[in-house]
Amino acid sequence: MSDEATNPVIAMLGRRLRLAVIGGGPGSFIGETHRMAARLDDRYEIVTGVFSSDPGKSKRAAASLGLPAERTQGTVEAMLDAEAARRDGADVVAIMTPNDSHFAYAMAALERGLDVICDKPMTNTLEHAVALEARVRETGLVFCLTHNYTGYPMVRQARAMVQAGELGAVRLIQVEYVQGGKADETKPDPVGPWRFDPQRAGPSLVMGDIGSHAHNLVRYVTGLEVAAVSAEIGSIVPGRRVHDYGGALLRMAGGARGVFWVTQAAAGVENSLRLRVSGTRGTLEWEQEVPQRLTFKPLGRPAELLTPNGPGALPLARRSTRLKAGHPEGFLSAFANLYSDAAEVIAARRSGKAADPLASVLPNAFDGLMGVRFITSALESSAAGGKWVACGG
Amino acid sequence: MSDEATNPVIAMLGRRLRLAVIGGGPGSFIGETHRMAARLDDRYEIVTGVFSSDPGKSKRAAASLGLPAERTQGTVEAMLDAEAARRDGADVVAIMTPNDSHFAYAMAALERGLDVICDKPMTNTLEHAVALEARVRETGLVFCLTHNYTGYPMVRQARAMVQAGELGAVRLIQVEYVQGGKADETKPDPVGPWRFDPQRAGPSLVMGDIGSHAHNLVRYVTGLEVAAVSAEIGSIVPGRRVHDYGGALLRMAGGARGVFWVTQAAAGVENSLRLRVSGTRGTLEWEQEVPQRLTFKPLGRPAELLTPNGPGALPLARRSTRLKAGHPEGFLSAFANLYSDAAEVIAARRSGKAADPLASVLPNAFDGLMGVRFITSALESSAAGGKWVACGG
Amino acid sequence: MSDEATNPVIAMLGRRLRLAVIGGGPGSFIGETHRMAARLDDRYEIVTGVFSSDPGKSKRAAASLGLPAERTQGTVEAMLDAEAARRDGADVVAIMTPNDSHFAYAMAALERGLDVICDKPMTNTLEHAVALEARVRETGLVFCLTHNYTGYPMVRQARAMVQAGELGAVRLIQVEYVQGGKADETKPDPVGPWRFDPQRAGPSLVMGDIGSHAHNLVRYVTGLEVAAVSAEIGSIVPGRRVHDYGGALLRMAGGARGVFWVTQAAAGVENSLRLRVSGTRGTLEWEQEVPQRLTFKPLGRPAELLTPNGPGALPLARRSTRLKAGHPEGFLSAFANLYSDAAEVIAARRSGKAADPLASVLPNAFDGLMGVRFITSALESSAAGGKWVACGG
């Protein structure tokens, strides 16, 4: 990263971290993304993986990724056992499987002393979330939940500015995450994919897929928990079995108020995650489709356009930026920031050395738990006709 | 306007409409705005006015506006009577007084057979709104409610595109109106101004001031009524006696869903009224701070940037645009579109000729009634903990 | 305007200025624009005009504009004589005819002691420009050249910031004015219109139409003259008899360097006038299609977005803004700013009172002369294969 000439993992361990992958075969969006994120800063070596529940498919995937055939196993259990038995076994497991399997795989990895990087939402049920979060705490292992939007430098700048008091007390929050991928009503929902199967995708597809990101983004930037929610969540596309929109009003701990809107049925919209946070001293505005800009509108002064490594960038943003100002980084760099921070924290834990404190702001199992809690409460409110429901915040 | 070489009022009546003004003395934002809007297209001659409840102040105002002293009266009643008695008396009254007086002045004007242009919200109470709307219908007079944002060419383009089916069936709506004018917590609210007096400003300042605009914008563009609302409306700034934020979830007639957010306490934000409407075939996005652009994101085709008089502009937008593409018009031109359309409709009524049907889409007393009904229902929902309340739509 | 409750013309003269119009019949873009600009701030009363060289057409135009038939004359000469003979004759003449007639009409108006508002380019020839500029100086009358882009609040803000030293010494300038109105090669240029007749439109259509605006904008904002130019100007569309593009490198008095690019043949572009000025302390960026924003990029601090009446707006910008921050004004308001400033200066001259010094920054005959000089020099350079030619700056 910008201020450091050295790879902290190599500096601490003398080698890269060994990463085993679960899920995300070649051609899968999320699998490619995780692997690119793991490679970008050269802190991991992918040593093995189970890329499919079909062992043959999984082996072919491993080969196409250049992984040694002799280290490839047919099942997750077998892989975890084999790695645990090796002297040079994996240090870390990255889980990018359908939501309903996160819990079991994460628990299995923790049992074997492996640090975990896991896709969101953490689990499908609140019971699993509570249990997993407790287990992570007990083990002391690192658990990084890939709420990747928290990896954008300008999201981190927003968090740092709030923490530094540049907004004053947070009063008002708007978050929206609008996509169009499930908008086309002329095509019926596919029957095969796990996402369209309520049993596997969790109680609310839209909330798990993107609502969890929106909720976590608010918490990450403001440092505030949602105290209570009044919501309506449902399906706007006729015949759909899973949720495709959700709206909510938020009462934050401490009294701020907010509004929340997510949908995957907005025809033509690509990936419009937007946040606006107003405090007593100014307002921040950010949108994911142009993530290289953060607008700060201070009370009584002209609006400012902040950029990664531009003037006014704070340390948390600077350490999350690889390039000079004006050279935009994007989604992959942000995702890689999570991987790289996790690597630094893991290497520190394993070497007994100290990680940069700024590396430890990673989304973790507690964040995952709060996300599942929020979804649960929002669904309860929706079922109860908009009644305010507490979220544990 | 662009396609017509002639002033339709002069063409129909052989003269401009004679306008009497109530409220909005020199230096008042809304007063100057109404008068500039009335002048821009040369369809009105301001002949007299009562600009203040203080007769001396009002007379000085009239003089500074170049109005003849001999035609100036000390009270609204006296002015209306005097004009009614003149052969060349006013045709139209424009009301831009505090909200609690709209009803009485409008009724008084209607009694005397005058057409009315009135600021929003139409009334402070539902009873008054019902009575006024009924009276307008009975008289057959023109009543134009200055929901000025409906005058923007690109808002009209949005409406025309929805009507033409370019969005398909409307499914999802987001509207927000965020301002920062009441954000500064270091200064206590002033005691004098009527706006900060709940008795005069109506049951909810933020809802009357800007919530009414947001609500009407949704209806104007989509052609859909709000069927039910779940809301929270309140004061976020400590010590404030009037409302400064409101959030709501919307169920539209026909099944579309929406989210609504308004506040005047977002420090540093200027006048951010934004609308996003998604239908089965695409999404429209518009924001008031750059009103000269409308983004259309059709399903499966690249997003389009529409501009006034640019390619793809529909007749309703074209007739609301004075200049060639690329020459931005703004708030005043939009406001003037309401005045000019009202003038055309009034002149047609008075001359027995036909106005362009596109001139008749003016916000009217029914729109005003629906606005007051929406505010009333939203406040009821808020008081009932988010319960869904019907809005009559 | 925002800070003044009163109409300065009525305050100084007790009445509006009486305006006579030459050219710009109903339906003509420039005619409607001038008249709306004259009306917006209520400082003029249009009393008569010659709208066409065809007397019948001109009379019908006057009638459709609501002007009294008895004051309408068939020719400019007759109108000027008749007005000069009236006690309540016109104070000011506004000229919006084809370029080749500006000189004669302006001289005729000046002869009769009338102040003049004249469209650009001031004249077609350098000889006429020199003579007219000298005549204006001798008479002491007001001559306002409608370089309307100087009326935008954010252009004025840019000028005020340069003058206040916020940019330091100006070093680098980029100006471009790109339109697409003459891009369609499938349609041959029309034969009738004066614009396509090199005898009437002047030596270079693109330079007169928009190059003059670009040149004046640079001078207005930076306060610097162009010392020398190296240019190529020509016709890119096959078969065209008039120029449709021009590029130039600029050496400014004092040593700054610049680049200049204008064309009317960029298919699909609307009205993209853009300016970037860099000084030792920062850079300003403005574009006409979103005129309500000025971007300031100070050295070592975050970029700022300045808005009319927003924080940081300087007095010259504030007096050119009618509305609260966040309520965009556009092209017409900017054009009206020239008319209104001219009115204030004219009323002051006629009443012997003092105008606001900020009203006197109007584009005038000297600016017109420098514009014609620049075009002349650029054409000479182009003909001489890019040789640097002095511009008198």
Next chain:
Amino acid sequence: MSDEATNPVIAMLGRRLRLAVIGGGPGSFIGETHRMAARLDDRYEIVTGVFSSDPGKSKRAAASLGLPAERTQGTVEAMLDAEAARRDGADVVAIMTPNDSHFAYAMAALERGLDVICDKPMTNTLEHAVALEARVRETGLVFCLTHNYTGYPMVRQARAMVQAGELGAVRLIQVEYVQGGKADETKPDPVGPWRFDPQRAGPSLVMGDIGSHAHNLVRYVTGLEVAAVSAEIGSIVPGRRVHDYGGALLRMAGGARGVFWVTQAAAGVENSLRLRVSGTRGTLEWEQEVPQRLTFKPLGRPAELLTPNGPGALPLARRSTRLKAGHPEGFLSAFANLYSDAAEVIAARRSGKAADPLASVLPNAFDGLMGVRFITSALESSAAGGKWVACGG
């Protein structure tokens, strides 16, 4: 990449390409960038490198990058010899040293049969450029010049649209590359760095650093060569020994006209590379600071916003995009596209298989030669007072 589940290098060679690096020690911007670009798509394994002319520094750099000490050499010569002698020696050399050494290192690598990836400008002199280009042709080896901006998906989309005729015949071109890194006049230029030493940085710092990118971008997108140039290139900051701005007018082969402006002295500007290309059927606009958008303004239809993998994306853009629409990639992904395309072409050459034809549009030695030729001609024109000078296009 998006459409292919497999790594083409592993598919063709059964392994990654072995890459040796020259220059760009840890902490160097360009070194880190090249290495991240090489890693992102997993087509290279960095096996060794000479990272500094100081052997001790170079060894420490290698260690910090996790490279084996036993394979590290003290000089480029020694490294190239050692790799040539190994059975598993490097396949490819990446050169990221000061400009004056590109020629010698590239020639040395070519002598040993290694493919080359080289930073721009290719050489400092025209003689070297001619010789190197000829040598590359003779050897048949791959030579990739890292004009990285050609790697952006939307730049490639622009090229593909021009090639597909969507613009018609190209008529008008604007390119500008404006930076602020050398703007601060309060700090004298440093004495040590090679960039500020005209002997090492080449005849024109600004033209080599960024002018070469601007020139190549025009050629890449339009497919047209510059036929002749009229230019002024110089130093605007007092006391500077190297050039910091350059302006030029362009005559393209086939008759199109263009304007070119580059500077590194625009205080506060970050990295503003912008391109506008107008053809008979429409205009394309792109800017590097928001590279994820390409604006297409077709004649007579609304402007379109194109995005990577969004609707309308053509194959060349799609294969250069890793993620779903709305997930922005940035500078590193674009840079990696060059590395990955080069890898595919190199692997194809080495395996005798066929690369995707779209992979072969890489900037190569001929592009490098044309770039040096352009700079040479522009400097000649500048010295000759703006005279038009042929560029060999």
